Amino acid sequence: xxxxxxxxxxxxxxxxxxxxxxxxxxxxxxxxxxxxxxxxxxxxxxxxxxxxxxxxxxxxxxxxxxxxxxxxxxxxxxxxxxxxxxxxxxxxxxxxxxxxxxxxxxxxxxxxxxxxxxxxxxxxxxxxxxxxxxxxxxxxxxxxxxxxxxxxxxxxxxxxxxxxxxxxxxxxxxxxxxxxxxxxxxxxxxxxxxxxxxxxxxxxxxxxxxxxxxxxxxxxxxxxxxxxxxxxxxxxxxxxxxxxxxxxxxxxxxxxxxxxxxxxxxxxxxxxxxxxxxxxxxxxxxxxxxxxxxxxxxxxxxxxxxxxxxxxxxxxxxxxxxx
Amino acid sequence: xxxxxxxxxxxxxxxxxxxxxxxxxxxxxxxxxxxxxxxxxxxxxxxxxxxxxxxxxxxxxxxxxxxxxxxxxxxxxxxxxxxxxxxxxxxxxxxxxxxxxxxxxxxxxxxxxxxxxxxxxxxxxxxxxxxxxxxxxxxxxxxxxxxxxxxxxxxxxxxxxxxxxxxxxxxxxxxxxxxxxxxxxxxxxxxxxxxxxxxxxxxxxxxxxxxxxxxxxxxxxxxxxxxxxxxxxxxxxxxxxxxxxxxxxxxxxxxxx
Numbered sequence: 001x002x003x004x005x006x007x008x009x010x011x012x013x014x015x016x017x018x019x020x021x022x023x024x025x026x027x028x029x030x031x032x033x034x035x036x037x038x039x040x041x042x043x044x045x046x047x048x049x050x051x052x053x054x055x056x057x058x059x060x061x062x063x064x065x066x067x068x069x070x071x072x073x074x075x076x077x078x079x080x081x082x083x084x085x086x087x088x089x090x091x092x093x094x095x096x097x098x099x100x101x102x103x104x105x106x107x108x109x110x111x112x113x114x115x116x117x118x119x120x121x122x123x124x125x126x127x128x129x130x131x132x133x134x135x136x137x138x139x140x141x142x143x144x145x146x147x148x149x150x151x152x153x154x155x156x157x158x159x160x161x162x163x164x165x166x167x168x169x170x171x172x173x174x175x176x177x178x179x180x181x182x183x184x185x186x187x188x189x190x191x192x193x194x195x196x197x198x199x200x201x202x203x204x205x206x207x208x209x210x211x212x213x214x215x216x217x218x219x220x221x222x223x224x225x226x227x228x229x230x231x232x233x234x235x236x237x238x239x240x241x242x243x244x245x246x247x248x249x250x251x252x253x254x255x256x257x258x259x260x261x262x263x264x265x266x267x268x269x270x271x272x273x274x275x276x277x278x279x280x281x282x283x284x285x286x287x288x289x290x291x292x293x294x295x296x297x298x299x300x301x302x303x304x305x306x307x308x309x310x311x312x313x314x315x316x317x318x319x320x321x322x323x
Numbered sequence: 324x325x326x327x328x329x330x331x332x333x334x335x336x337x338x339x340x341x342x343x344x345x346x347x348x349x350x351x352x353x354x355x356x357x358x359x360x361x362x363x364x365x366x367x368x369x370x371x372x373x374x375x376x377x378x379x380x381x382x383x384x385x386x387x388x389x390x391x392x393x394x395x396x397x398x399x400x401x402x403x404x405x406x407x408x409x410x411x412x413x414x415x416x417x418x419x420x421x422x423x424x425x426x427x428x429x430x431x432x433x434x435x436x437x438x439x440x441x442x443x444x445x446x447x448x449x450x451x452x453x454x455x456x457x458x459x460x461x462x463x464x465x466x467x468x469x470x471x472x473x474x475x476x477x478x479x480x481x482x483x484x485x486x487x488x489x490x491x492x493x494x495x496x497x498x499x500x501x502x503x504x505x506x507x508x509x510x511x512x513x514x515x516x517x518x519x520x521x522x523x524x525x526x527x528x529x530x531x532x533x534x535x536x537x538x539x540x541x542x543x544x545x546x547x548x549x550x551x552x553x554x555x556x557x558x559x560x561x562x563x564x565x566x567x568x569x570x571x572x573x574x575x576x577x578x579x580x
Contacts, residue, residue, distance in 0.1 A: 071454075071464065096485050099442075100466045103419065103451035104458040112418045112540040115449060130546065131340050131349070131446055138545040145540075184463035188491035190484055205579065229580070241505030247487060254483055254503075262579040269336075272448070283577040284553070285569065290337065291557075297549055300577065301569055302557045309562035317566040321574065 001029045004087035005036040005055065006078065008095055009046055014038070017093035019158035022053060024151040025091045026159070027120040032056045036169075037081060039074065041067025051169040052161040058171045059085075065178045071101040072183045077176035078105055084174065087146055094150035106148040113148040114139050116272070118155040128152075132271040133294035153253070153276050193247050198232060200251065205231035205262045208251055208278065209239060212267020212288065212307050216244040221308075222266055225315045228322075231264070236274045252277035267307045270295030287311065324379045324473075326369045327430045328403065329440035329452065330362040332387055332394040336445070342546050348415050349446070349546070358394045361441025365502040367509050368471055369439050370402045376473070380404050382433060386425050386530065388412045399520035400512035406523070411530040421538035423455035425530045431460065435497060437478070442467050442501040453501035464499040465492045469506035481506075 003025045007018040025034050035057040038046040043060040050058040061081060065073050082090060092098040094116045106113040118136070119127040125138045126149055141147035200206060207226040213219060219233075226233045233249060240250040251258055252274040263281035268274060270286070270293055278284070279298045286299035287310050296302045303310055334340060334349070335357045341350040358366075366383065373379040383398040385391050386409040395406045409429045414422065430438065438460070443450030457464035469489075470481040477495045483503050484490055512520075556572070558565040573580045 096467060096483075099450055100454070103449075103454040104464070106540075107420055107423075107455045107458045110420075110540065112420045112455075112538065113451060114541050115451065125544065128448075129549070130448065131334070132448070133549065134340055135342065135349070136547050136549045137447075137543050138547070140542050140544050141540070142542050143540055184494060185465060186493040187482075188493075190488045190490045193487050193489055237505065250487075253485065255487060257486070262573065262577070279552070283573070283579045285573070292339070294549070296555055296557075298552050299555045300553055301572060302555050303562075303565045303569065304557065305562055305565065310566060313562040313566035314569065317563075317570040318580070321570045321580070 001089060002033045002087045003029045003035070003089045003091055004082065004085055005034055006090065006092045006098075007036050007038050007046070007050055008093055008097060009038065009040065012045065014046055014049055015093065015095070016158050017095055017153050019053070019160075020153065020156045021091050021093040021151050022055070022159045023156035024117070024120060024149070025089075026054070028089050028091070028124060035059060035085065035087065037061050037078075037174075039066050039077065047171050051171055053159060053169070055169045058169050059174045060171060061174045061176060063176055063178050065180060065183060068187055069097055070183050070185050070187060071104060072185065073178055074101045075105045075108060076178050076182055079108055080176045081174055082109065082146060089147045089149060092148075092150040094152050098150050102148060102150060109145055111145050111148055113150060114141065115150045117149055117151045129272050132269065133275060133297070134292065152272070154279060198248055200232055200234055200249065200256045200258050203232040203258070203260050205229050205264075206234050206251070206258055206260045206278075206281075207231045207264045207266060208234045208236065208268055209245075209266045210236040210268030210274070211238050212269075213239070216242070218308070219244060221311055225266075225311050225318070228315055228318045229264070231262070234258070236268050236271070265295050265299070266311060268295055269293045270298065324372075324376065324437070325433060325435045326372060326379060326381050326437045326439060327433060327435040328362070328366045328369045328381060328383045328398070329426050329430075329438065329456065330366060330383055330385045330394060330398055331359040331441070331444050332356050332385065332391045333359045333444055333446040342548075346545050347543060356390060356394065358397055359441050359444050361443060361502055361504050363441070363509055364504050364506060365439040365441050366398055366401060366403065367507045368502055370510070371507060372471065372473065373402070382407065382435070384409065384426055384430055386411050386422055387414050392525070395525060396520050397512060399523045399525070400516040401510055402516060404523065406525045408525060408527045409530050410527050415543075416539070418538050418541050419449045419451040420455055420540060423452050423459055424536060424538060426452070427456055427459040429528055437496060438462070438499040440499070440501055442503050450501075453499055457499035460499065462497050462499050463494045464501070465494055466501040467503045468500045469503050471500060
């Protein structure tokens with residue numbers, strides 16, 4: 001087996017999710033059989049960082065048209081590299097960028113990406129979540145051609161740099177041919193949605209609220225619990241989509257990633273997109289009416305019940321404990 | 324302008340899902356079904372574009388067995404002009420490429436100016452159909468879109484990035500966009516809409532007749548309950564009792580209060 005690991009960078013630094021993908025790659029092949037690729041307009045520093053990790057070779061794939069990400073540019077360049085290197089597996093971190101181009105790249109080569117993988121079993125079998133995390137599906141790549149896999153953020157422990165005495169990986173260049181006419185989309189500069197007024201990342205305690213709250217009128221009840229706990233109020237996506245809380249309080253893949261001492265999930269079922277943003281919390285408490293809700297999979301303490309009864313009772317209990 | 328919206332019927336959000344006896348599918352008996360939420364946002368965006376410019380036709384397309392008809396009717400009741408139902412009784416046996424091939428074959432003759440779909444389904448959650456569809460149709464695409472603006476012969480869209488960042492993207496039309504939830508407020512079907520839907524065109528095409536070849540580049544071998552990631556203490560009793568126990572444990576056991 002030979003793995004091509006596609007590293008993703010942001011602001012000139014390789015993302016942590018890329019090192020988690022390296023950990024997944026090591027489940028498929030030893031370091032000698034892993035080649036990492038860094039992509040961009042200028043990749044020298046990225047390649048040096050990658051070469052200090054446990055891979056055999058780093059490929060610098062540079063082109064002026066790769067300086068800014070486009071699906072067309074990345075698909076064309078990676079297809080050329082794959083046809084040159086013939087890896088059996090291509091491993092990506094499951095980022096928004098990968099979700100944007102990897103399905104098209106796989107399709108171009110007659111394959112289907114096994115995306116958002118949380119575990120790799122013997123075979124290899126790739127486990128990914130179904131039904132918003134309620135079930136796990138075990139997938140196998142069949143037929144000829146390379147197998148494309150992307151791994152969920154946080155599912156594998158990110159690999160650190162090698163000890164300095166270890167041999168560095170060799171660095172090679174690969175120059176894809178890309179024509180400006182192939183690039184059909186014109187991406188603009190990223191911008192922030194709104195001014196930050198709350199820093200959920202530094203909160204010690206967070207109370208997250210989800211669909212179970214039913215109406216915006218019920219939010220003060222949860223806010224009161226957050227206040228007595230000395231916690232920040234946060235929410236899952238539907239709450240912010242409804243405009244009940246500002247986007248900056250959204251926890252999950254499209255919002256903030258948090259890891260407080262305590263995360264109390266109120267009426268949150270625990271869709272994957274939310275869990276990736278909070279499952280690193282030290283202590284997780286879940287209150288939900290549905291005992292099968294995936295949030296309980298990651299909870300240390302769970303209460304199955306009506307949040308409209310449990311939340312006020314909890315507020316009173318916290319107050320009583322303080323006295 | 325012709326807009327095609329690809330929608331999927333999925334189990335209702337709070338439906339109790341069971342694993343079928345073969346261990347490879349979800350038990351469909353007794354399940355309630357609904358329109359995949361991101362697809363509902365894609366439909367909403369199409370209907371808003373239609374309202375902004377009268378010269379727009381909105382066509383919904385959905386692949387699946389007979390039950391899918393109810394979700395298609397819902398889309399027609401919300402305001403879509405006509406629909407194509409790609410009849411396929413083995414949707415769970417197809418991978419994302421197989422499904423996209425079916426939909427591509429059904430919509431290609433329509434020569435749409437814009438194809439919209441949700442960024443992912445709430446059941447299988449592959450999040451690939453739209454991107455593969457673009458590849459098969461030879462069209463440019465953009466994903467996780469919140470807003471769509473028609474400018475001249477092209478489109479300007481607002482794309483969601485990670486951690487609260489956004490980006491504008493310009494691309495030529497025709498194009499495929501996958502829509503993120505929350506960009507607009509979803510409408511409900513009106514009584515009049517439901518009445519009108521009954522007389523709207525709903526064309527069924529057979530997946531095989533559409534000329535689409537299947538794909539099984541990846542195979543779902545087994546479905547199982549997830550392994551627990553943490554040991555969970557479930558606290559019993561009345562709300563008051565459970566709350567008291569929880570506070571005690573948070574103080575003395577977890578030491579987080």
